[in-house]
Amino acid sequence: MARPTMEDVAAKAGVSRALVSLVMRNAPNVSDERRTRVLCAAHALGYEPHAMARSLASRTSTVLGVMVSDLRNAFFADVVEGLDAAAEAAGFHLILNTGGRSPARERAALKSLLSFRPAGVILLSPVVPASAIEEAAAQGPVVLVSRTSRAAGVDTVNDDGEAGSALAVDHLVSLGHRRIAHLDGGLAAGAAARRRGYQQAMRRHRLHPIIVRSEHTDTAGEKAVHELLSDPPQGGMPTALVAGNDFNAVGAISALEEVGLRVPEDVSVVGYDNTSLAALRHLSLTTVDQPRTEMGRLAVEALLERVRGERAEPVRHLLHPSLVVRSTTAAPER
Amino acid sequence: MARPTMEDVAAKAGVSRALVSLVMRNAPNVSDERRTRVLCAAHALGYEPHAMARSLASRTSTVLGVMVSDLRNAFFADVVEGLDAAAEAAGFHLILNTGGRSPARERAALKSLLSFRPAGVILLSPVVPASAIEEAAAQGPVVLVSRTSRAAGVDTVNDDGEAGSALAVDHLVSLGHRRIAHLDGGLAAGAAARRRGYQQAMRRHRLHPIIVRSEHTDTAGEKAVHELLSDPPQGGMPTALVAGNDFNAVGAISALEEVGLRVPEDVSVVGYDNTSLAALRHLSLTTVDQPRTEMGRLAVEALLERVRGERAEPVRHLLHPSLVVRSTTAAPER
DNA sequence: TCTATTGATTAGAGCGCTCTAATCATGTAG
């Protein structure tokens, strides 16, 4: 039952353990004859190298610690897919945790990841204070996704929320809209940048910003629209809505349809995130797409650059989102 | 920069490395005085035990290998959340992979997980042949989620798809429906059981089963409805649809609404999985809920029972799904 | 007083591997 070790393979092949080690790492300067002999013995015994022992002996790690605040959020799940693909391609392994958006749980999760002495750590939208992140950065490379940082040892990968909102506003303006409201995500990750982008774009178009406090959920979206309807801004009900995210947008659409307003004929709605939700033909939501898989890839890349010592200065990736035009936006009816 | 080791702590506290080891594992029979002395030294140095070294030396593992076929599928993401919570509670760590529903990739992923000599392996809806699973089972405990197996060393956790479909049919029948069609998921995981459950329930009610070939996607749902409309079964267009999953249901609803049929007034629709999608007030889909987090918990539990040697016979968890009635089902209009 | 007994502590081997440095063949130039 006990799995064979290098020693067993060496004995079977009639060579030293060191030679087996060389073969397993396919080092050069091993004669073809010995190489095949070792490989055969290994195969016959069903030998596979022990990753942890290897890691310990070589003082290197092929493990990347990943802390994701919430896997239920499809956005993070997609980023993790990207991480996994990139890690696998580079011969690295993911050890994964969730933090549940609780600083205490995130701290514990982070500590637990670090106990494996990973090559580095990737944190998806963490809520722990900057100090905890800097502490982790003292132990090894840290990459933040969907969270900014000024720390020197920390790389970041974010989507350009300002640009994303601007894309949405520009699209609506080009369709002829002028009364465009933003359903603000409050303290949610990325909400601040999206709000700024919206404001700047509106000013650029010499339009008056209308910001409605909301959250990144569908019920909050509904509520925001109800508020908008019961207490319309001066100038009247907006003809277009830039929602904080897709869920918020879906809630807003529900509320609009409930009171007999048609989307997009009466009101256009733009979401954010391009979740699988938005792609459903039933909704067919115009939305802003973040290159999630790409974000995962870049996070791994940034980490490995540090691992390999190719870079010491922090890198701040700001990915350009793109607009996905579907069926919830149209020219306002005159 | 080099992280402190047990040796460093021992030196600082003026005790042996073995004593530090005892304290770190908080073993009994350590004097309070020494214990605090060691703890202080450890804290002062910022010492944290090295999980891999510990694992190697103790010949035990706190790592659970998890292979998920596709994280983008919210169902699996939820199960992973359950796994994570249960693993964390038991002091275990998740090392995670994706297999992308490709046998070759899954094989590689599995091999990669096993290289860490995990305490066991949990496979979410794997597509590899049974032989590969049995091979893995020879290395340690294996738990399958959303996949059945007859192998002796393998535990399984599944939802009772037959019962789930029956729930949907019973609900529709009790509302007064008699022409109830099933949009079949084909080869998708769990589709066979759902189909069987539908058929059995229909027969039980002495109703004629109508099965439309489809898939677990929204476009397939649309297509299935179009087929149903263009070539209605004898007896006429069904008044209710039991979809293969939520996505399929949403597609079906789109298609129905497109041709002017109202849901639920003209046609009732039941989904399966209770994804976040179904809960959106905009859709408010009646659906069958699988206890996903619970499934994750049970998978870890089954694994740990084997790890602790508490059980050798395989266990086959068949979880009972429940019906979540929302707004897409109603009595048929007369 | 001497021996058990018990609890606290430690020496030292070893987990499965890598890595450095040493050893052992070969061939090749002087």
Add this chain to the structure above:
DNA sequence: CTACATGATTAGAGCGCTCTAATCAATAGA
């Protein structure tokens, strides 16, 4: 024929920890 590369192989230390068995101190029992 020696000296010296050069390539192939191996001995042995060591990664950071745990675990067994041994040691040591202190108390209790005879």
